[in-house]
Amino acid sequence: MEKVLEKEPQYRLEQAKKAIFCDLIEDWFKASTLPLSLRKKLNEECPLDIRAQTSTSKDKRAVKVLITLKDGSKIESVLMRHKDGRNTVCVSSQVGCPLNCPFCTTGKMGFKRNLSVLEILEQVLFFARYLKKLKA
Secondary structure (H helix, E strand, C coil), rough: CCHHHHHCCCCHHHHHHHHHHCCCCCCCCHHHCCCCHHHHHHHCCCCCCEEEEEEEECCCCCEEEEEEECCEEEEEEEEEEECCCCCCEECCCCCCCCCCCCCCHHHHHHCCEEEHHHHHHHHHHHHHHHHHHHHC
């Protein structure tokens, strides 16, 4: 994103960050503070979609998501909804796990790599969008 915006005025980067992290947009065309031509370019070069499959517990207090990363690796994250109204997100920091615990599917796949900051952030962003939709 920064590469696309490098020739734009600095405030465009701030507008883009606000659109992603405050407005929780899922498509650049919803970033109405940006010019249409820039939104088109960002949509092509920096898509905001998150490829994910969700499953919800019977009591609806836990939502598990399987996210497919850009390289095809898959990671899991969980949203826990507490009775007192708090929400907690458990995020992955690695693809796979080196511990190989006999009860854990992730451990059986072995350690692949550490996640980038953006891949970790993607998990948090997914659940921020998810919770926003619930309140709508």
